[in-house]
Amino acid sequence: MNDTAVKIEQVVEHYDRLADWSELKEYYSGSDYLNFGYFEEDTKSQKEACENMMDQLLSCIPDKSGTILDVACGKGATTAYLLRYYPPEAVTGINISDRQLEIARQNAPGVKFLNMSAMDMSFPEESFDNMICVEAIFHFVTRTEFLKSVLRMLKPGGSIVFSDMLMTWDGEERRPRRTTENFIPDLDSYRSALESIGFSTVTVEDITEQSWRRHYRHATGYFHEQFLAGKITRDELSQRLHETYERVPDLKYYLKVCCQK
Ligand SMILES: C[S@@+](CC[C@H](N)C(=O)[O-])C[C@H]1O[C@@H](n2cnc3c(N)ncnc32)[C@H](O)[C@@H]1O
Numbered sequence: 215m216n217d218t219a220v221k222i223e224q225v226v227e228h229y230d231r232l233a234d235w236s237e238l239k240e241y242y243s244g245s246d247y248l249n250f251g252y253f254e255e256d257t258k259s260q261k262e263a264c265e266n267m268m269d270q271l272l273s274c275i276p277d278k279s280g281t282i283l284d285v286a287c288g289k290g291a292t293t294a295y296l297l298r299y300y301p302p303e304a305v306t307g308i309n310i311s312d313r314q315l316e317i318a319r320q321n322a323p324g325v326k327f328l329n330m331s332a333m334d335m336s337f338p339e340e341s342f343d344n345m346i347c348v349e350a351i352f353h354f355v356t357r358t359e360f361l362k363s364v365l366r367m368l369k370p371g372g373s374i375v376f377s378d379m380l381m382t383w384d385g386e387e388r389r390p391r392r393t394t395e396n397f398i399p400d401l402d403s404y405r406s407a408l409e410s411i412g413f414s415t416v417t418v419e420d421i422t423e424q425s426w427r428r429h430y431r432h433a434t435g436y437f438h439e440q441f442l443a444g445k446i447t448r449d450e451l452s453q454r455l456h457e458t459y460e461r462v463p464d465l466k467y468y469l470k471v472c473c474q475k
Contacts, residue, residue: 222310222331224390225353230313233289241436246289246321249349249377250468252421253428260432267425268295271346271375274417274472280304280343280369285332285376286350290318293325296346306342308332332360340369347376356395361411361473368475377425378469380404385464401467413473425468433458 232238232248239246243261251263252270272278278299287293287307296305302324308331309315315327330336332347332354345364354360357378364374386394398404401418408416434455441451 221353221355221391221393226311228391229288230311233311233314233317241433246291246317248288248291250426250429252424252470253432254424257428257432260429260436263429263432264291265295267348267377268292270421270470271348271377271472272299274375275344275346275373278344280372281306281341283308283337283342283345283367285345285347286353287314287318287327288348288350289314290321290325290327292346292348293318293322293327297322297325308335335363335367337367339366341367343369343372345372345374347374349377349379351376351378352381352392352396354396355393358407358411361408361413364473365412365475370475373472373474375470375472377421378471379426379465380467380469381464382466385461385466388464401469404467404469408471408473411473413475415472415474417472419470420467421470422466422468426465430458430462 241260243259245261247261247264249264249267251260252266253263254266257263257266281304282296282300284293284296284305284307287309290307293305293307302322305325307318307322307325307327309318310329310331312329315329318327345368351357351360368374380398381392383394383397386392386397398407401420405416405418437451437454440446441448
């Protein structure tokens, strides 16, 4: 088994475990999102933050006509959100897990869901008017190769909109589901890397505060409330706080990115 295959297997195992974790689903108010979301000052819940994230990304696609591909669609909550704007037959979702796709099909009936890796997409050239990818691109080996294939599969004038996370070198190296091949040290290098792929316009917005920082404050507050309500033990509280804060020194930027062909 090569390195890429190992990573894919680990990614599927990790997200499938989270997919069936009922307490996590409760944190997401019963929805099937799995991302940090975008917290406005008055955002009350993680689910609302995830819906805001969809609004943020979709604001980069003013003309929501034609077809759209949801890359790494998770359990289809992001895909279901797309149905507010698109008819189901215009939407395709891909993921690498049969388990998650099974849930996605329930969340977004009528959508075409395929078990396909973003690193090996087999769509013809100029297949989609637009694409979206929420909080997954850093898993793809590599981000740049993925975006090159996106450029081929988008129709002229089409956009890919996505959220991305940049980590320190150590963070990329330590995590089995990430790779130092995707390490980028700062935002200027990030913009240049994307521009050199060949998109006509690239916009990169630093939303670190609205996304993961506020998410962390929200999540840690939630865990404390769970503890105070007697729903989790002190050990469980400690473990959740440990897992949450463990990431803090490694995370550098959370980004909202729009690239137009
Ligand atoms: C953090 S979750 C985000 C899920 C969804 N986009 C959301 O925001 O709710 C990351 C997702 O990326 C998927 N994924 C990771 N690597 C992938 C790949 N190479 N191709 C397709 N999907 C992938 C995982 O299975 C998981 O569902």
